[in-house]
Amino acid sequence: MVFDGGERWHFWARLALYACTKFWGGAGFILIPHNNGTVHPTLLAAARAYDPDYVVTLQRTIRSIEQAMPGALNLLDSEGKPSEGTARDQLIERAGDRPIPWGADEQARKRVAEVCSSHRRRHISDETGWDEHVTWLAAYGDTAHLTKAADISGNLTDACLSAPPEWDGVFGVAVAARCGAVEEPQLGGEPRLDEPESRRLGSWLVDPAGGLGTPPPDIVWHPAAVSNVDPGSLATAFERTKLGLTVIGRGIRSRRRIVVSIGDAAEDFALAYVYERLYGGGLWLPTVWLTLNGTGERGIDFAVRTAISDHVLKGDTVTVTTTSVDESTLDSIVTDLRQPILWTPGDEESMVRQYEERLTRSSVDWPVEGVQFLAVADQYNQDYAIPITRSDAGDIEMVVPCPPPAINHPVLAASTALRWQADIELIEAIMPHGRGLDGHAAVLAEGADPYVTWVRSGRDGIVYESERYDFIAAGTPPMSRLARPRFRVPSLATWADLMARQDGKRMEFSGAGRRVEVMRRLWGDRAALAAHFAGPMLSVLRTFRPTGKKSESEFEETDGSVLPTGAGEHLWEGYLTFAGILKYGKAEAGKETDFRRQVDDLLARGVLRRGLILGCAQCGKPAFTTIDNLAQVNRCPRCSALNDLSQPRWRKPDTEPQWYYDLHPTVREHLSQDGDIPLLLSHYLRTKARRYVDVAELELKDAAGNPLAEADLIALSDGQLITAEAKRPGSLGKAKLAQAAAKRALLAEQLHADQIILATADSQWQEASINALCKQVRTRPWAIPAPCIRLVCGLGTDRIVDLCVDIETGQTSPWR
The missing domain is CATH 3.40.1350 (Trna Endonuclease; Chain: A, domain 1)
Known part of the structure; x- marks a missing residue:
């Protein structure tokens, strides 16, 4: 969700988190701030790694704009005159939930969508743009194609931890980011907490498992008056959005990395928030929580140091970063954070080295490996056998549609309003995921209806909406209302061409590429082809390269022969004996059998051809004749004269002819370049x-x-x-x-x-x-x-x- 990261960003961030708390799965949403439509490059990279199904704006309304920017809207009364005073207040009261488009929000949303692969498609009637069906998220009311948490489990009735609506500023945002928000935020100020309360709350926010802090009673929400509730025993409001869901990770990260984002800008907050959602290791530290030049919250500062110390001692990598703090201040903070808070006698120097090695200052990378996301519990890894076809180009296509993406969780399955996504991965296929490619053009099988549902090429494979958008007759059973597309996975060459065609270009094999495709078919696949070229046979194959001069390819008589090719004898090509293959392959003693096996394999594939070099009694020119074409009487390939297969034709040795080996002409040409x-x-x-x-x-x-x-x-x-x-x-x-x-x-x-x-x-x-x-x-x-x-x-x-x-x-x- 994209929100305004300007002067009133605390309010807009809290409102965005309030919106997230209303929707099923909202605990997994991420927030991306913008300043006048501009998004920080680091957060663009984060959004790309997150791989959203939808990129939306936080929908502004008359009431929210009036709260954040009083008087900014021009409101006219029924007579077309500017509305002022009590009349303006009444108008806002009546029409406060009316959505108001905001150009900078949409500009930023499109910029984020540009680097992602969210649900969108090229519209048939619009060659210049994209068609998207979910572009905003409402803090008030519904958002189509998303499921409100209340539509699954009903209205919230149990006590939970939630950001108080009047809490603004740093604590208001931090609590909302941790707990969610049940009540609509109001414009206000920092909560009035005494020093012990501030220390305990900040310590809990920084390190909830550290035992140094506790959530205060002020953040306990309940629909009715309640007393004697232990805040530490309550779930957060966000937990309600995860009904029937579980957090899973894709891939493996060798070592856990913790990112500490320092600063007071919206981008500093969002960087830590997104990293926490993606990898489970993001920590936002506003400067007021650090002791700088004798100022700051000393209690929270100690909790920060304790949390960082725990990570360093566990071997985690701690990266300190910022989008707003100046270089010298950040250097001072890093130096300060590297001071150990605990060590045994004689161990101080070793501890200091550990901190210096594991706590560093750098930019943040956003690897795909190790990303976390929410999935339906017990249904996030189901295998099915699907018949497929595979083209010569390597494109894989499903013969039958996907199985129905039915949900088994009883509470979820009972909700008629439920909408979800299904991820599909064909195990045998490997293709680039995401990267802005129109999924309807790329991964739908030939002849499949592009409008049956929304499809995209996501980070972990093909993603599609569970909902069908074609005609559904009344009384259709729930299972038959689910989308069941039929997919394909294009080969890398096909995928590259699709990416180019999306921008009015194309990609196709060059002359060299067509040669490699011929070679791929000879070897069976590219892996075998590359492995042969990386092995000892490469030096052998190189000796077959055509040359401009005979002297450049001279062989000893027992190793091979060089023959002219083409009119005018302008090129010379080598033909090796098996002894020559051993020589130029630098075969060690006892390895002859290995080379024999490789030569036989290449002969069977048609890469090498065995034959004789025979002279012609009429034109006098020698030529190579393959074993498949040998006969007692052979036709000269140059002058077409007929020659008996006798000793004068092969000349040496005097007894039986010597076998020679020829290389496929495509391979010869490829090696020559x-x-x-x-x-x-x-x-x-x-x-x-x-x-x-x-x-x-x-x-x-x-x-x-x-x-x-x-x-x-x-x-x-x-x-x-x-x-x-x-x-x-x-x-x-x-x-x-x-x-x-x-x-x-x-x-x-x-x-x-x-x-x-x-x-x-x-x-x-x-x-x-x-x-x-x-x-x-x-x-x-x-x-x-x-x-x-x-x-x-x-x-x-x-x-x-x-x-x-x-x-x-x-x-x-x-x-x-």
């Missing part, structure tokens, strides 16, 4: 990933078919989308260096890539190429979070170097 480098990169990346798929040599073209840029490799590695340039020399060139770098950035922008890789067989990349790419990434106006730059050097050697580049400085460090 350094096509092995992208395959070496492919194999390297595959060995570093748990889930990996890639495609080579795709070309981005405009609507007229003009080439814009080419990717040597596009890969999806553990959810990270990679575009790569793979070259033998470590340079993007000299004459058009800036243009070459711009093409790398254009491809990454088009595909919403996470990484741009520069790969080379050289030991390093030239500094000029690195700086040119850094400049392009640094200065480009990215609509999405900018990709990181990665260097992979030494491909084809036993010393591969993998580096990350700082786009601001060009400095490198080991890839994480």
Whole structure:
């Protein structure tokens, strides 16, 4: 939910949290503030990782605007005159719930939606925009397609912890963020708490499990007067929104990371709030809760230090960050927080080192791994066997519709107003998730009705609404009212083309890409293809590359032969014997059987061809004849003369002919253009990933078919989308260096890539190429979070170097 992060942000944040508390699942919603329509880049990245089903604004009403900004609205009476005084108050009383559009809110909402993959689709009659059906959330009244908590369990009757409506300021926001809000917030001020009450409440907010603080009776809500209630025994108002739901995590994070966001801006609060929702480790620290220059809440300050100390001693990583505090102040805070509060005799230095290592100041990253979300209890991991078809391009399509996404929880199932989302993942398929692709165009199977329900490509797979939007006859059973779409998962090449076509472009295989596709079919799949090129056979395959001079490919007589090809004998191609294969493969003694097995495998695949080199009695030219075409009488491929298969035709040895091996012409051509480098990169990346798929040599073209840029490799590695340039020399060139770098950035922008890789067989990349790419990434106006730059050097050697580049400085460090 996007809300106003300006001067009155405490009020708008509390109102947004009040709205969240009204809806089922609201405890999992996140808040994104804006300032005059502008959203902080860190929060854009956070929203992208969160992967919302809907991006909405907090709906403003006449009453809420009048509270936050008295007199800001121009209200006219029935005679068209400005309404003032008592008449204005009465008008606001009567029409206070009337929604008022706010341009800056919608501008910010669209900016957040642009980096996400929420429910939306390209409208048939509108080629320039998106069609969305949920764009606002009402603090008053209903919001279509979302379920109010009261529609499931009825009105709230039990006591709970809730932000008091009159509590504003830092404590008001912090309590609402922790507990939710049952009653509509009012514009007010900080609660009047004495020092012990302030210390206990702040300590509870900072570290609820630490035992240093307790919730005060003031935040206990009950519909009637109540006494003798222990606040510590009560659930929060947010708990009601999680009826039948449980928190689950997707993926594994090797070490828990705690983010401490310091500052008094709306962005500081939201950063911690979102991190807490996503990873369970966000802590907001307003500056008034820290002891700075002798000021601040000393009791809360001690609770902060205690909480941080617990995390450091458990081995957690604590990251201190801010969006508003100046550099020198933040440095002072970090230095102060690094002071241990407890240690044993003689252990102080070791404790200080632990704090310095584990408590750092840096920006926040938002990994997909380890993200938490709410799912229906006991129904978040159900497996079904579904028949599928697989095209030659690798597209997978379901033959039958999805099973009904029925809910078993008795209370939830009994609610006729319930609306929910279903996540679908086809286990055998790997495709980039999210990234703004229209789900209706990308993942609906051919012939499926695009309007039966709303579909999107989400962070964890395909997501669709449970509700059907086509005709449903009266009396239809509840199970038959549920949407059951039929889906497909496009291959990486198809997906890239869909991303391009969404912007009026297209992506298709280049000439090199078509060669690789031929090779993929020969080897069976890209993994086997890349593995062969990364093994000892690569040096053998390279000897088959055509050359311009015969002397460049001379072999000893027992190792092979070189023959001219084409008119004018302008190219020379090598043919190896098995002895030559062993020699150029550098086979060790006793490893001959391994090479024999690999050669036989390549022969069976059609990559290698066995045959004889026979001379012609008429034209005198030798030529290679495959074993499939050999006969007692053979036709010369050059002059068509017929020749007996006799010793003068093969010349040596004198006894029986020598077998030679030819390489498939497509593989020869690919190797002659350094096509092995992208395959070496492919194999390297595959060995570093748990889930990996890639495609080579795709070309981005405009609507007229003009080439814009080419990717040597596009890969999806553990959810990270990679575009790569793979070259033998470590340079993007000299004459058009800036243009070459711009093409790398254009491809990454088009595909919403996470990484741009520069790969080379050289030991390093030239500094000029690195700086040119850094400049392009640094200065480009990215609509999405900018990709990181990665260097992979030494491909084809036993010393591969993998580096990350700082786009601001060009400095490198080991890839994480």
